[in-house]
Amino acid sequence: MSLRHSYVFEDLFTDKSYKLSEDPAIYIKEGSHTVVLENNFQNEKTGCRTFNVNTAIVRNEQGVLGVIVYCEGEGKSEDDKATSESLSVIGELAASAVHEIKNPLFSIRGFLQILDNTLSESDKRKEYVKIMISEVDRLESLTKDFLMLAKIKSDSKELVWVCELIKEVIELYKSSFEKKKIRFRLYMNDESIFLWADRDQLEQVFINLIQNAFEAVEEGGSIDIIVSKLNEKVKVEVKDNGRGIGPEVKDKIFSPFFTTKKNGTGLGLFISKRIVENYGGNIYFNSAQEEGTTFVVEFPIGKDH
Numbered sequence: 001m002s003l004r005h006s007y008v009f010e011d012l013f014t015d016k017s018y019k020l021s022e023d024p025a026i027y028i029k030e031g032s033h034t035v036v037l038e039n040n041f042q043n044e045k046t047g048c049r050t051f052n053v054n055t056a057i058v059r060n061e062q063g064v065l066g067v068i069v070y071c072e073g074e075g076k077s078e079d080d081k082a083t084s085e086s087l088s089v090i091g092e093l094a095a096s097a098v099h100e101i102k103n104p105l106f107s108i109r110g111f112l113q114i115l116d117n118t119l120s121e122s123d124k125r126k127e128y129v130k131i132m133i134s135e136v137d138r139l140e141s142l143t144k145d146f147l148m149l150a151k152i153k154s155d156s157k158e159l160v161w162v163c164e165l166i167k168e169v170i171e172l173y174k175s176s177f178e179k180k181k182i183r184f185r186l187y188m189n190d191e192s193i194f195l196w197a198d199r200d201q202l203e204q205v206f207i208n209l210i211q212n213a214f215e216a217v218e219e220g221g222s223i224d225i226i227v228s229k230l231n232e233k234v235k236v237e238v239k240d241n242g243r244g245i246g247p248e249v250k251d252k253i254f255s256p257f258f259t260t261k262k263n264g265t266g267l268g269l270f271i272s273k274r275i276v277e278n279y280g281g282n283i284y285f286n287s288a289q290e291e292g293t294t295f296v297v298e299f300p301i302g303k304d305h
C-alpha cells in the first residue's frame, strides 16, 4: 500500500513534529491514543479493555513513508510493577513532607493573626496581611486535601453510625447556617444505619457536599439532608436551592482542580468520588440552573455490617 500523498493519517497525530534528517528532509510526527476494545476482549470488571497506543508517523516532503505503532496493554510487566512500587514510596514520602508543612503553616498563620490585630484599619499593610492569611488558609486546605487523598487506600475501618456522624457534621455548620439565615432540615427514615468504613473519610465526603451546598445558596436559602436505607443501600442526599450547575461545567466538576470559586481548590468532589467509589458506592447529582442542586451518595451495606 502506498502512503504517498496520503494526509488523512496525520489527523490521528499530535502537532509535535521532529526533523529526522535535513537532506533528504524526513520528519517524524508523534501521536498517542487510547483505544478501547469491547465485546471479544471483555474484562470482567470494566466490560472492556483499554490499550495505550503510541504512534509515530514518518514522512518526507512528498508524503508519508510509514507509521510506527507501539501498543501497551493492560497487563503490567515486572518493570511497570517496580515503577508503581517506587511511585507509592514517593507518594508516602510526599504525604509525610506535606504533613510536615502543616505545622509551620499553623505558626505562620498565628503570627499573621497577631500582626493583623496590631495594625489599624486605615493601615494599608492590614490588607496585605489579610491576603497572606487567606493564602495560608488555601495552602492549609490543599495540604488537608492532599493528605486525605494519600489516605484513601488506608484501612482504618470501624463501624460508623451514619446518622450520628451526619448530626456531628451539621453541628459544625450550625453557626454558619444561622449567620447566612439558611433554613436547614434533616430527614432520616432509619436512625440505625451503620457502615463499616473509615470515619474520617465519610466525614470528609459529607463536609464537602454540605460546604458546596452552603456556598451555592444565597442568604436565606435552604439546605435539606435526607438519609435513607433502601435495598441494602444507604442513601444520603444533600439538596440546596442555590444557583445550580451550568451545562458547560457539569462534566468537569469531579475533575481534580476544577473550580468556579475564587478560593476553591477544586478537590472536594474529586476526593469525595474517590472515597465513595473506594467503598463500592456511587456519587451523582441532579441540578437545574437557578433552582438548585441535589448531590446523592449511595453506599452498599455489606452482609457483615
Ligand SMILES: Nc1ncnc2c1ncn2[C@@H]1O[C@H](COP(=O)(O)OP(=O)(O)OP(=O)(O)O)[C@@H](O)[C@H]1O
Binding pocket: 208, 212, 213, 216, 240, 242, 243, 244, 245, 249, 253, 254, 258, 259, 260, 261, 263, 264, 265, 266, 267, 268, 269, 270, 293
Ligand atoms: N451544590 C452545588 N451547587 C452549585 N455548584 C456546585 C455545587 N457543588 C459543586 N459545584 C460546582 O463544582 C465545582 C467543584 O466542586 P468542588 O467541591 O470539587 O471544588 P470547590 O468547591 O470549587 O473547591 P474545594 O476544593 O474548596 O471544595 C465548584 O467549583 C462548583 O462550580
Ligand SMILES: [Mg+2]
Binding pocket: 208, 211, 212, 264, 268, 269
Ligand atoms: Mg467544594
